[in-house]
Amino acid sequence: MRKYNELIFELSKPGRTAYRLPENDVENIAVEELIPAEYLNDDELNLPEVSEVDIIRHYTNLSDKNFGVDTGFYPLGSCTMKYNPKINEDMASLDGFKNIHPLQSEETVQGALKLMYELDKALCEIAGMDKMTLQPAAGAHGELTGLTLIKAYHENRGDTKRTKIIVPDSAHGTNPASAIMAGFDTIEIKSTKDGLVDIESLKAALSDEVAGLMLTNPNTLGLFEKDIKEIADLVHGCGGLLYYDGANANAILGQARPGDMGFDVVHFNIHKTFSTPHGGGGPGSGPVGVKKILLDFIPTPTVEKDGDRYYLDYDYPKSVGRMKDFYGHFGILVRAYTYILTMGRDGLKKASEMAVLNANYLGHRLKDHYNLQEDTIFKHEFVLAGLKDGLSEVTTLDVAKRLLDYGYHPPTVYFPLIVNEALMPEPTESESKETLDEFADALIKIAEEARENPEILKEAPHNTPVGRVNETQAARNPVLKYEG
Amino acid sequence: MYPYIPNTKDDEQRMLEAIGFNKIEDLFSDIPDNVKLNRDLDLKPSMSELEVANYITKLSKENTTINDLTCFLGAGAYDHYIPSIVGHITSRSEFYTSYTPYQAEISQGTLQYIFEYQSLICNLTGMDVANASLYDGGTAIAEAAFMASNVTRRQEIVISKTVNPQAREVLKTYAHLQGIKVIEVEDEGGVTNLEELQSHVTDKTAAVIVQSPNFFGIIEDIEAIEKVAHSQKRTLLIASVDPISLGILKTPASLGVDIVVGEGQALGIPLSFGGPYLGFIATKKSHMRKLPGRIVGETIDTEGKRAFVLTLQAREQHIRREKATSNICSNQGINTLAAAVYLVTLGKKGLREVALQATQKAHYAMNEITKSGKYKPLFDKPFFKEFAITSSADADEINSKLLEEKILGGYSLGKEYPQYKNGILYAVTEKRTKEEIDRLSSVLEGMI
Numbered sequence: 001m002r003k004y005n006e007l008i009f010e011l012s013k014p015g016r017t018a019y020r021l022p023e024n025d026v027e028n029i030a031v032e033e034l035i036p037a038e039y040l041n042d043d044e045l046n047l048p049e050v051s052e053v054d055i056i057r058h059y060t061n062l063s064d065k066n067f068g069v070d071t072g073f074y075p076l077g078s079c080t081m082k083y084n085p086k087i088n089e090d091m092a093s094l095d096g097f098k099n100i101h102p103l104q105s106e107e108t109v110q111g112a113l114k115l116m117y118e119l120d121k122a123l124c125e126i127a128g129m130d131k132m133t134l135q136p137a138a139g140a141h142g143e144l145t146g147l148t149l150i151k152a153y154h155e156n157r158g159d160t161k162r163t164k165i166i167v168p169d170s171a172h173g174t175n176p177a178s179a180i181m182a183g184f185d186t187i188e189i190k191s192t193k194d195g196l197v198d199i200e201s202l203k204a205a206l207s208d209e210v211a212g213l214m215l216t217n218p219n220t221l222g223l224f225e226k227d228i229k230e231i232a233d234l235v236h237g238c239g240g241l242l243y244y245d246g247a248n249a250n251a252i253l254g255q256a257r258p259g260d261m262g263f264d265v266v267h268f269n270i271h272k273t274f275s276t277p278h279g280g281g282g283p284g285s286g287p288v289g290v291k292k293i294l295l296d297f298i299p300t301p302t303v304e305k306d307g308d309r310y311y312l313d314y315d316y317p318k319s320v321g322r323m324k325d326f327y328g329h330f331g332i333l334v335r336a337y338t339y340i341l342t343m344g345r346d347g348l349k350k351a352s353e354m355a356v357l358n359a360n361y362l363g364h365r366l367k368d369h370y371n372l373q374e375d376t377i378f379k380h381e382f383v384l385a386g387l388k389d390g391l392s393e394v395t396t397l398d399v400a401k402r403l404l405d406y407g408y409h410p411p412t413v414y415f416p417l418i419v420n421e422a423l424m425p426e427p428t429e430s431e432s433k434e435t436l437d438e439f440a441d442a443l444i445k446i447a448e449e450a451r452e453n454p455e456i457l458k459e460a461p462h463n464t465p466v467g468r469v470n471e472t473q474a475a476r477n478p479v480l481k482y483e484g
Numbered sequence: 485m486y487p488y489i490p491n492t493k494d495d496e497q498r499m500l501e502a503i504g505f506n507k508i509e510d511l512f513s514d515i516p517d518n519v520k521l522n523r524d525l526d527l528k529p530s531m532s533e534l535e536v537a538n539y540i541t542k543l544s545k546e547n548t549t550i551n552d553l554t555c556f557l558g559a560g561a562y563d564h565y566i567p568s569i570v571g572h573i574t575s576r577s578e579f580y581t582s583y584t585p586y587q588a589e590i591s592q593g594t595l596q597y598i599f600e601y602q603s604l605i606c607n608l609t610g611m612d613v614a615n616a617s618l619y620d621g622g623t624a625i626a627e628a629a630f631m632a633s634n635v636t637r638r639q640e641i642v643i644s645k646t647v648n649p650q651a652r653e654v655l656k657t658y659a660h661l662q663g664i665k666v667i668e669v670e671d672e673g674g675v676t677n678l679e680e681l682q683s684h685v686t687d688k689t690a691a692v693i694v695q696s697p698n699f700f701g702i703i704e705d706i707e708a709i710e711k712v713a714h715s716q717k718r719t720l721l722i723a724s725v726d727p728i729s730l731g732i733l734k735t736p737a738s739l740g741v742d743i744v745v746g747e748g749q750a751l752g753i754p755l756s757f758g759g760p761y762l763g764f765i766a767t768k769k770s771h772m773r774k775l776p777g778r779i780v781g782e783t784i785d786t787e788g789k790r791a792f793v794l795t796l797q798a799r800e801q802h803i804r805r806e807k808a809t810s811n812i813c814s815n816q817g818i819n820t821l822a823a824a825v826y827l828v829t830l831g832k833k834g835l836r837e838v839a840l841q842a843t844q845k846a847h848y849a850m851n852e853i854t855k856s857g858k859y860k861p862l863f864d865k866p867f868f869k870e871f872a873i874t875s876s877a878d879a880d881e882i883n884s885k886l887l888e889e890k891i892l893g894g895y896s897l898g899k900e901y902p903q904y905k906n907g908i909l910y911a912v913t914e915k916r917t918k919e920e921i922d923r924l925s926s927v928l929e930g931m932i
């Protein structure tokens with residue numbers, strides 16, 4: 001196939017068109033008679049003129065330059081790139097879901113409300129929480145929502161000195177960013193050398209100024225925080241609340257529940273754990289579950305049931321208010337509920353079991369060639385700390401770029417920050433033993449190449465649509481739109 | 485047994501043996517007993533695809549759709565025509581099963597369409613730089629307010645009550661978190677009261693926020709508002725706009741707006757009961773490094789070939805953690821592709837024609853509905869595709885009767901604007917026909 005490198009703007013030719021509207025069938029009055037001329041734009045729009053064929057070929061060619069879960073193995077740690085079942089897409093596209101207006105009367109959207117109500121119940125059961133808000137648009141938005149609830153809880157008790165949120169140094173970047181956005185200061189606590197929350201550091205950080213702790217469990221090293229009960233007791237004991245970052249929930253479905261661990265507020269990343277597409281960056285969905293102590297403050301509206309009738313409930317006088325427009329990413333929620341029904345209680349548990357087995361098996365295959373914590377059970381992901389016996393000039397970035405040549409999306413790189421040269425694979429349950437073996441073989445081969453022919457890594461990738469891109473130039477001399 | 489889990493029983497056994505375990509349960513032995521769930525989840529057992537499809541489809545049929553009804557409802561979500569090509573392109577799984585393009589070399593498809601989307605938003609608004617999306621129109625306003633507060637180091641936001649009430653609620657929720665004071669300015673005859681606006685703009689004002697066309701569909705006098713907002717040095721003007729209206733209206737940039745935001749649902753994204761939609765944000769080059777979220781830039785690869793990459797990442801949470809401009813990570817991804825495809829499909833002439841037809845049809849509808857005298861225009865100001873009328877009848881009753889006639893009536897203004905108790909806001913897009921509009925006005929006329 002020829003190399004394609006055009007921008008849609010470069011295909012434009014005056015007179016080409018890709019649309020046709022029906023003739024205007026009402027009286028054709030000049031727009032200047034309807035809207036004062038001073039409000040009107042006299043200039044032609046700066047949009048391209050292309051045919052429908054141009055557009056289809058353009059975007060089909062662009063899609064050829066993309067790698068998705070449907071293309072191949074995508075073990076991007078902490079992102080849970082599991083397979084996106086096709087039935088989910090079909091269900092979200094049903095006329096009865098795709099073509100309903102959010103402000104229609106409740107009697108005309110009973111099916112949609114019922115779906116949201118049932119999803120709320122299912123997610124509560126999976127999380128061990130009492131009530132969900134389906135409003136948050138993404139994981140980070142869930143974090144912001146949860147922190148908003150924690151703030152409201154303390155304010156409601158008149159406890160205004162709780163201005164700090166504790167975040168472990170292994171946390172996702174969104175955790176501290178959300179805490180700051182929610183108007184808190186952060187206290188970062190160290191991890192133990194094994195990668196778990198350091199109880200002594202936690203104790204030292206606790207005070208009557210602490211509003212809460214944000215924690216991911218299993219954490220970003222793929223380790224289960226086995227002292228979670230003690231951690232929860234310590235935080236609760238000093239008057240703080242516990243926030244569960246659900247990014248890693250795919251490891252524990254049906255095995256353990258954040259609610260039972262002592263968390264007061266939880267978010268799930270629907271696009272990770274519940275198989276909805278990542279969409280090149282989104283849209284995701286980040287429902288937040290709360291325990292009863294936070295219920296009064298939940299964003300409105302919630303979906304409730306009265307007899308056989310479902311309705312939107314705005315009657316929470318202490319609610320924090322709205323977190324976003326309307327009721328959440330409904331189209332994503334339809335996909336998630338389809339997945340939960342498909343998998344059921346047995347399938348969800350099986351998914352976690354296989355995600356964890358796959359991670360441990362892959363770690364086992366790689367541990368002689370890359371640095372990995374010894375004798376440890378991982379959950380759904382694990383973190384390699386660079387090449388064993390690698391030359392110092394060969395970095396994790398080089399390994400990742402070389403993986404592209406072998407046809408894989410690399411794992412997450414340089415995260416978590418506490419691991420040197422971190423490379424974090426999360427295989428998910430969607431992959432077979434054969435895929436894992438082939439991937440491990442590729443990484444082992446790359447480790448050999450790193451010793452024998454490091455240049456091949458340094459110059460990688462060699463057979464991708466473009467070579468290694470110049471990030472420095474992009475940042476130094478920003479070109480952020482087509483200038484023609 | 486599970487179509488999405490490929491490992492066989494035998495694979496499982498061999499993998500367990502390789503890692504030195506006997507059974508799957510051993511892999512969960514690190515979860516202490518005091519938190520282990522020692523029962524099955526109280527959910528239904530797994531189901532076949534056919535059973536699930538039947539159940540979900542049944543739920544979908546309990547909804548009445550805009551294909552069953554004739555839609556005159558807008559108020560922030562619009563029934564514009566979505567060209568067939570949009571869904572065909574967004575359903576290419578090379579696009580929708582990828583994630584944030586961290587690995588540029590195998591993500592040029594995503595990176596390029598975001599770059600094109602940013603360019604299209606800039607072209608439409610006249611601004612210098614747009615990001616790769618925010619969640620929706622409401623959170624875009626809140627993010628813009630935070631950005632203005634950050635740029636000016638001020639803690640007051642003045643917002644017109646003619647801005648979408650839901651967006652104002654979102655702003656208030658967000659603002660409370662950072663101790664930012666939100667001052668709301670009343671409307672006068674359906675537009676922002678300029679005198680009152682002026683009285684609130686002080687040297688503490690980070691930004692003035694308006695919407696145009698505003699929530700009532702009326703085109704605000706942005707030129708006059710700009711003078712008020714910029715009467716204070718450094719105060720920023722934030723405008724929320726309907727991107728379709730930019731098919732005919734002056735660009736926000738030409739009117740002196742500093743940050744443009746808006747809801748992009750009208751650009752080829754289905755109604756889907758309120759989401760997922762698309763928040764957009766664009767600003768001047770001088771504020772580029774304060775923008776929230778992802779931004780794609782053009783660069784070159786090792787051979788000097790044009791390539792695209794995520795850039796200006798020093799603003800972002802995964803690099804800067806607590807010093808980031810926002811916490812946003814996942815954004816609206818594939819919906820930016822929908823918007824880009826929509827905009828290039830309509831193109832230079834088409835977007836203008838959509839805007840023109842909506843304007844003409846909305847004005848025709850207004851005239852038809854009000855000509856009997858039973859319904860009166862609520863305001864007397866220039867409007868785009870939405871307009872408010874009032875009458876002696878209760879808005880909810882009118883809407884119930886319209887529903888019996890398979891018409892999805894307008895938005896009842898009384899709850900959010902008690903002073904406009906019987907007011908109804910109708911939206912008329914290019915999709916509505918003369919026949920449908922005539923039927924609406926005749927059914928309405930027969931009611932009173």
